[in-house]
Amino acid sequence: MKAVLTLALKSAWARRLTLGITLASIAISSALLLAVERVRHDARESFSQSVSGVDLVVGARGGGVQLMLHAVFHSGAATHNIRLESFEAIAGHPSVAWAVPLSLGDSHRGFPVLGTAPDYFVRFRHGDEQALAFSSGQAFGEIFEAVIGSAVAAELGYRVGDRVTLSHGMEALGPEHGDKPFRVAGVLAPTGTPVDRTVHVGLEAITALHLDWAGGAPLPGLSIPAEYVRKFELRPKEITAALIGLNSRADVFRVQRHINDYRGEPLLAVMPGVALDELWQALSMVERTLLALSALIVTVGLAGLTATMLASLNERRRELAILRALGAGPGEIFLMLTAEGLLITTLGVLAGCALLAAGIFFLAPLLQAHFGIIPQWRMFAPNEWMLLAAILATGLAASLVPGVRAWRMSLADGLTPRN
Numbered sequence: 001m002k003a004v005l006t007l008a009l010k011s012a013w014a015r016r017l018t019l020g021i022t023l024a025s026i027a028i029s030s031a032l033l034l035a036v037e038r039v040r041h042d043a044r045e046s047f048s049q050s051v052s053g054v055d056l057v058v059g060a061r062g063g064g065v066q067l068m069l070h071a072v073f074h075s076g077a078a079t080h081n082i083r084l085e086s087f088e089a090i091a092g093h094p095s096v097a098w099a100v101p102l103s104l105g106d107s108h109r110g111f112p113v114l115g116t117a118p119d120y121f122v123r124f125r126h127g128d129e130q131a132l133a134f135s136s137g138q139a140f141g142e143i144f145e146a147v148i149g150s151a152v153a154a155e156l157g158y159r160v161g162d163r164v165t166l167s168h169g170m171e172a173l174g175p176e177h178g179d180k181p182f183r184v185a186g187v188l189a190p191t192g193t194p195v196d197r198t199v200h201v202g203l204e205a206i207t208a209l210h211l212d213w214a215g216g217a218p219l220p221g222l223s224i225p226a227e228y229v230r231k232f233e234l235r236p237k238e239i240t241a242a243l244i245g246l247n248s249r250a251d252v253f254r255v256q257r258h259i260n261d262y263r264g265e266p267l268l269a270v271m272p273g274v275a276l277d278e279l280w281q282a283l284s285m286v287e288r289t290l291l292a293l294s295a296l297i298v299t300v301g302l303a304g305l306t307a308t309m310l311a312s313l314n315e316r317r318r319e320l321a322i323l324r325a326l327g328a329g330p331g332e333i334f335l336m337l338t339a340e341g342l343l344i345t346t347l348g349v350l351a352g353c354a355l356l357a358a359g360i361f362f363l364a365p366l367l368q369a370h371f372g373i374i375p376q377w378r379m380f381a382p383n384e385w386m387l388l389a390a391i392l393a394t395g396l397a398a399s400l401v402p403g404v405r406a407w408r409m410s411l412a413d414g415l416t417p418r419n
Contacts, residue, residue, distance in 0.1 A: 012340050015312060019344055020303045026348025029301040030391055031355035033294040037384055040287050044280065050193040051272050053125035055252050058090060058259055059241040061266035068275040071102055072110040072243035073194050081238035094253040097125050101118050101239040103206050108171045111152050113199045115206035123245060123360040126193045136160050137186030143205050144226060145185035150388055151196035153187045160184050168216060177209045180226045204234035298391055309402035320406055334407040341399025349391055
């Protein structure tokens with residue numbers, strides 16, 4: 001057996017250029033398959049860690065997934081706002097421990113602006129019940145002060161004390177509230193959640209920005225300077241959504257039913273975990289499609305291995321015939337060809353794992369900054385080990401074809417001169 005493996009290794013080394021190209025294709029396809037599985041798993045983890053400690057998310061009646069995407073991930077648009085009186089009535093429910101209002105709709109150079117209360121920085125949790133922390137500065141105290149996420153600060157180069165102006169709407173080049181600039185009061189530490197890409201201001205600031213606006217545009221002939229906004233009522237009339245924490249998790253269904261049956265206006269309360277499960281169910285077809293495409297690429301790579309080894313058999317007729325003449329039986333020839341194919345597959349899989357590690361090392365900051373996904377290098381999960389085993393099993397099956405072909409070749413076939 002040792003002699004067979006030695007022969008397989010030396011034979012493969014003699015054709016290292018051709019087999020090297022095949023090995024590279026197996027490595028790339030294996031890395032792609034593992035990357036799809038790893039990104040799928042890490043994306044789920046990142047999404048599920050975006051909010052924790054929140055029992056209910058409340059908004060206008062509509063889709064639960066849409067509410068979660070808008071209120072927590074700041075993506076898409078809300079169907080309607082909810083009245084502040086409704087929010088205050090819910091916050092006053094005996095089972096509600098705390099409630100944080102959220103107001104969305106403006107932006108700063110493509111980053112969403114979140115109007116909220118200072119309590120947000122105390123109540124909001126992410127990951128494993130981790131609180132928000134400031135890398136510099138503090139929470140906003142004045143009307144025209146803002147707290148920015150770590151990704152906003154890193155991409156735009158902002159620091160505490162800098163001045164920023166907000167845009168009306170979510171368009172990066174939308175009309176600006178240029179007459180009311182904000183001072184950066186604090187920069188949050190990285191969380192790996194949508195908080196990193198958000199500009200936080202007070203609810204009163206959102207009202208102050210729109211005192212001289214109507215219908216999404218400035219009122220002609222009316223301009224209220226920033227120093228005079230305190231003369232007006234800045235208490236907002238509506239908010240977009242709210243995060244609710246309860247005194248006891250046992251009350252979650254009772255409070256959810258109370259909010260969904262609220263008579264003041266049509267409201268919807270969703271549990272974050274349930275809404276995220278619905279989101280992943282909606283995306284499951286995309287996940288399966290990506291995984292199937294990656295598996296198909298791996299199969300094509302292994303088919304290339306089979307084709308390469310079959311094509312080389314014609315060049316190796318004399319080599320195989322000489323081995324047969326020296327005493328090697330058909331079974332040993334079969335084992336040598338199969339071992340050679342399995343060796344190439346194993347080396348390709350190992351190279352694919354190395355490619356995956358390099359990709360995580362170099363691309364992790366990019367994925368975290370642009371997609372909020374935090375890929376981490378760790379030992380393979382059970383489903384990833386199963387994928388690796390499936391690749392090796394497929395490679396073994398692909399190696400049997402040239403092995404059987406060589407096994408059927410007769411001694412005379414290789415020693416007979418061909419024209």
